[in-house]
Amino acid sequence: MTQKVIPIVTQPLDEVMVSLYEAQKKIYPRSVSGFFSKWRWGMIWLTQIVFYGLPWLEWGQRQAVLFDLASRRFYLFGLVLYPQDLIYLTGILVISALSLFLFTAVAGRLWCGFSCPQTVYTEIFLWIERKIEGDRAARMRLDSLPLTSEKALKKGLKHLVWIALALWTGLTLVGYFTPIRELLLSFEQASLGPWESFWVFFYGFATYGNAGFMREQVCKYMCPYARFQSAMFDHDTLIVTYDNARGEPRGGRARAADPKSIGLGACVDCTLCVQVCPTGIDIRDGLQYECIGCGACADVCDTVMDKMGYMRGLVKFSTQNAISQKWTQHQIIKRVLRPRVLVYTTILLVLCIGLALSLEMRSPFMVDVIRDRGVMSRVVDGDKLENLYRMQIMNTTEKLQHYRISASGLNGLEIESDGDESNGLVTIGAAQSQWVTIHLQIPQESAEPGSHPIQFVVQALDSPDHVSERAIFLVPR
Amino acid sequence: MRNMRLMWIAWPAFLMAGVMEILVFSMLDPSDLTWFGQPLAVSRQGIYTLAFFMFWGITMASSALTTLLSISPFEVNRCPLPARERPDGCPKQESSCC
Known part of the structure; x- marks a missing residue:
């Protein structure tokens, strides 16, 4: 039996460069089932139940x-x-970015293959496509056929379902920013x-x-x-790998044949791993930046290995070190706790605790004080010096709140409020904010000319919380 | 190549316009804005939307300039040589021209 020789053809460099940017051939991913596929669908259900469901949840x-x-x-x-x-929000974004670093260091592009919206919606849209047009071979045949009424019907139906789902997705997204029940009602009533x-x-x-057209192009x-993920990779990062030593030389053979006796490796060269790949790469060429780590090739290869009666895991999630040094599962897991991972984890934990603490200790109201721009300082009632301030009080609770404003820092400092807010008392509705004008007075000539630091204290009357804000009191010469 | 360049211009600009939107409107209430002394007759959502596209336009202009500067002048300007006389590797050769 002769070995199958794959000729190596050199290509001029500039041609290769150009092809990188050429319109890519359409990829028809074949459907796949298996361990990673189950996980991916689990993640799709989880993320989408949260995304589509969350706006419908009521709170009070x-x-x-x-x-x-x-508002x-x-x-x-x-x-x-x-x-x-x-x-x-900044804190949450930093935590998300660091989590991504951590996941990437441990298990490569876990995010990309299992929960990135691009992957998730592509998978859902592909599922619709598969249900209407059939699997890979049927879709390729359909696309090569001239336009018939059957083809038009199938394509039209597919796009209709896609558009309906896309519109629902758009409506859901806007439902995070406008109350979704009202939104749907006005959508229905046009x-x-x-x-x-x-x-x-x-x-x-x-x-x-x-999800319908650009698909893997978005990732690429x-x-x-996708461009800088390898900066977070090391030789202990889990990646989808092809066991070169076990698989090569690849080649077709009868199921009963003993690969050793005919000089072949475990790879039967069925190309299923290429057919299922959503980015259309051949994992047997090694790690490529297009690989989104979805494990579809690992799943499909396992089914082939089962059929052939070979050991599973010719294509699997493993690390470069594990492959080259033939590590066991246990050794791989032990290497997870390496300095890079520990550093990421520590920073992440500190940030999470910090965010949780600051949210926990957050005052149930916020105060901003600014000096009135129109009036520097003025004499009122003949013997009192007055400074004007504008204070914004933001009630972050969902109950009506009463506050008392007081000021300190100068002798004889008094608050004269106008209107309803007598004696510095303010009432603010649930989740409302209000601007209050504060007239701060001292007896004339009780303070040196110049600017004096003072302090406003806003005391909540329905809870023990208070907020202090610094300001300046001006005494003219 | 043209599509790639359009993507390079529009997409990063879109992301940065989103960042601008968050930063600006976390500090600024659209209903405080005036237009030559007159309050704007547009709802908050309207101002958010219009501002987003304004930011996007400006960030796209920036990306476009970056893209333009990263293209060699020989590719941008007209070439005095007829197409078949252009040397190997010339970006303006017909086969690979944008």
């Missing part, structure tokens, strides 16, 4: 998660956040506001385009993470 009298842009309040279950709380409709269609179109050319 309101939507549990609502980033109410129209500039973010509601997260029991939490009411103001735009001033941007720091928490009385959706112009901005809401715009964003429903914009995001719907993006979903339709990204648009994703910044």
